Amino acid sequence: MRFPLLTVAALFASVSYGQAESTRYPLTLSSCGHEITFERAPESVVSVGQSTTEILYMLGLADKVSGTALWINPVLPEFAEVNSRVERLSDNAPSFESVLAKRPELVVTAYEWMIGPQGVVGTREMFDDAKIPSWIMPTECVGKDNTQTMDGERSVMYDPALLYQGIKELALIFDVSDRGEELVSELKARETAAVKMARDLDLPDNVSGVFWYSSADLAIDPYVAGVNAVPGWMLSTLGVSNVVTSHEEWPTVGWETIATADPTFIVAADMDRRRFPADDIAVKREFLASDPLTREMDAVKEGRIIVMDANAMDPSVRSIFALEALAQALSGYGLAQ
Numbered sequence: 001m002r003f004p005l006l007t008v009a010a011l012f013a014s015v016s017y018g019q020a021e022s023t024r025y026p027l028t029l030s031s032c033g034h035e036i037t038f039e040r041a042p043e044s045v046v047s048v049g050q051s052t053t054e055i056l057y058m059l060g061l062a063d064k065v066s067g068t069a070l071w072i073n074p075v076l077p078e079f080a081e082v083n084s085r086v087e088r089l090s091d092n093a094p095s096f097e098s099v100l101a102k103r104p105e106l107v108v109t110a111y112e113w114m115i116g117p118q119g120v121v122g123t124r125e126m127f128d129d130a131k132i133p134s135w136i137m138p139t140e141c142v143g144k145d146n147t148q149t150m151d152g153e154r155s156v157m158y159d160p161a162l163l164y165q166g167i168k169e170l171a172l173i174f175d176v177s178d179r180g181e182e183l184v185s186e187l188k189a190r191e192t193a194a195v196k197m198a199r200d201l202d203l204p205d206n207v208s209g210v211f212w213y214s215s216a217d218l219a220i221d222p223y224v225a226g227v228n229a230v231p232g233w234m235l236s237t238l239g240v241s242n243v244v245t246s247h248e249e250w251p252t253v254g255w256e257t258i259a260t261a262d263p264t265f266i267v268a269a270d271m272d273r274r275r276f277p278a279d280d281i282a283v284k285r286e287f288l289a290s291d292p293l294t295r296e297m298d299a300v301k302e303g304r305i306i307v308m309d310a311n312a313m314d315p316s317v318r319s320i321f322a323l324e325a326l327a328q329a330l331s332g333y334g335l336a337q
Contacts, residue, residue: 043064206264262299
């Protein structure tokens with residue numbers, strides 16, 4: 001399920017430049033507890049992650065992106081052309097050296113496991129030593145502890161307000177706050193529409209769901225969305241129970257436990273990545289239909305399997321549209337009271 005986004009032309013059609021104040025430099029920000037300062041708007045940026053890269057494109061900053069990495073799904077169709085001109089340093093984690101080779105004036109990401117205390121790309125201090133500011137989306141550190149597991153644990157449910165904050169901060173850094181305000185306004189409108197659609201469904205209290213991201217091996221427990229993760233927020237917003245109660249972002253939970261909970265529907269991640277066998281959506285479908293446990297689940301028997309872009313299950317603009325798409329999918333199942 002690919003999620004549509006407003007075209008760039010439509011997105012900025014109503015922008016009246018000059019409404020928001022220009023950024024005043026030097027600009028100092030706190031990014032996940034790490035202070036960074038800009039003397040001027042960066043001329044080049046490396047974005048480690050699909051979500052931050054697409055935000056930069058939406059802000060009209062594609063010409064500033066000198067390199068990108070860590071992609072799960074194809075780029076949004078409206079940015080296919082601009083993305084083709086940006087160097088892909090790696091489909092997964094780039095090396096510290098490859099990032100430095102682009103001589104960026106800023107490095108951004110949505111993940112501390114990429115750039116952080118144990119970052120596989122590098123630590124904040126490593127980039128400081130190279131005199132390159134590193135910025136991380138607030139979705140990664142507010143109400144979230146990344147010290148125990150790679151994906152981290154959320155002590156409170158994901159809030160899209162953090163996504164909007166991140167968009168505005170990026171716009172401020174690049175002195176395009178008007179564009180940031182317009183983008184956030186459009187996203188909030190879509191979120192509001194999705195919430196209304198969900199409320200209008202009037203689902204009964206016993207409707208439940210589970211989000212299956214992938215499995216390191218089909219013979220072992222799958223990675224599923226924790227109660228406070230982005231998919232947990234989607235379910236809660238729709239008035240649906242998550243059969244997974246762990247606070248980990250992506251815990252492993254046995255199929256026996258999931259089958260016993262018997263969720264009303266299953267959301268399966270679709271991705272181009274092929275790190276694990278179950279990254280392939282066709283493999284997921286085959287497993288659900290043939291495994292002795294999963295094939296007896298009501299969701300499988302009734303065909304209530306929803307395919308969703310994996311990137312929409314992370315803190316990204318796609319999560320807003322995924323919420324709407326999920327509400328639409330559920331409306332077709334005849335579950336309303």
